[in-house]
Every structure is written in C-alpha cells, then in structure tokens.
Amino acid sequence: MNFIVYDLEATCWRGRPPHGINEIIEIGAVKINPLGAILGSYNKFIKPSVNPILSEFCKSLTSITQQDVDRAKDFPTTIEDFQDWINIHEEDYMLCAWGKFDVQLLQTNCKLHKIDIDWLDFNMNVKDNYHAMKGEHKLSGLKNTIKHEGLEFTGIHHRAISDAENLAKIFIKYIDEWGY
Numbered sequence: 001m002n003f004i005v006y007d008l009e010a011t012c013w014r015g016r017p018p019h020g021i022n023e024i025i026e027i028g029a030v031k032i033n034p035l036g037a038i039l040g041s042y043n044k045f046i047k048p049s050v051n052p053i054l055s056e057f058c059k060s061l062t063s064i065t066q067q068d069v070d071r072a073k074d075f076p077t078t079i080e081d082f083q084d085w086i087n088i089h090e091e092d093y094m095l096c097a098w099g100k101f102d103v104q105l106l107q108t109n110c111k112l113h114k115i116d117i118d119w120l121d122f123n124m125n126v127k128d129n130y131h132a133m134k135g136e137h138k139l140s141g142l143k144n145t146i147k148h149e150g151l152e153f154t155g156i157h158h159r160a161i162s163d164a165e166n167l168a169k170i171f172i173k174y175i176d177e178w179g180y
Helices: 055-064 066-070 076-084 101-112 126-134 142-148 160-173
Strands: 002-010 025-030 038-047 091-095 121-125
Touching: 002 101, 002 160, 025 055, 025 066, 025 076, 025 101, 025 160, 038 066, 038 076, 038 160, 076 101, 091 101, 091 160, 121 126, 126 160, 142 160
Parallel strands: 002 091, 091 121
Antiparallel strands: 002 025, 025 038
16 A cells, blocks of 8 residues: 655635635645655646635745646646546555645545545545654644654645655654554
C-alpha cells in the first residue's frame, strides 16, 4: 500500500466564501511506500470556476497568485491527473491529510463537479492519529508539530506542496505506528 500524504489550498476570504464554497486551488502530495521511502511528489494549481478571482486575503495567506490559477487547468482535469498519479485503479493507497478539512474539501469539490467520491474512502486523519498516539488532547497545527518533533519546517507555510512535504516528515518518522 502506498500512502498519499497530501495538502490542499483553497480559495479563502476573511469571512464566508461567496456562493458558499471554497474551491481547491492547489494540490500538493508526496507518495510514500510502507517502508517510508518517498516514491514521488505531485504539485498542481487548479483554476477555480465558482469564484475565479482570488481575494487579497487568499493571495497573501498562500502566496498563490492570480496568474498561477489563471494558467492552471480546471478541477476535473487536475483531479483525474492526480488520480492517475496515485494510480487508484492499480495500487492500494491511503490518502493521509493533517485533519479532516482536506478530505471534506475534496468531497465537496468532487460533488460540485459531479465526480465520483468513492476513491476518497481510503483516508487517514494524521492529526487525530498523531495526537491519539502521543496521548495529547490539544490539537496543534502542523508547523508547531514539526517544531515539537525537533524537525525543521521547510518551504512556504500554506502552500500545498510545502505542507505535504513537511507532513511527510512526521508520517515517515512514525511509519510503523499509524493505526490504519
């Protein structure tokens, strides 16, 4: 089984999203085998369709530019490419994200674009598993957890590929201890 440690960035505002939806604008992922070896990485921007113009808040938070998403492919095309990269039809896999927000966001965006969500059934909430394993009740953010583990956060916080690569550090450190 391969582990797909991933992170998403989405359209965002300082309040409720217009039209009630946050759209994925970046997918970052690292594929890890059961021995903890990194098999590859994936990083793509996605062009939002419901709210195509990024807010100033979103651009500031994520460092993703309007040009990045304007040049990107749409969600259905990118998610099909992501599924092919995972190899969902040929290999066993587990989607692994920090918290429940990312898998919920994938489900919402797939439903918006009328894409089957069965491929999302195999997922792990690494944040909950991590805190249960550590016996901690206070749920901390990824960046603080990296620091707590004595690891160095690299890349740009709130960029999907950087967050996925940093989450992969924690995932690999405890590769034999995840309850999946």
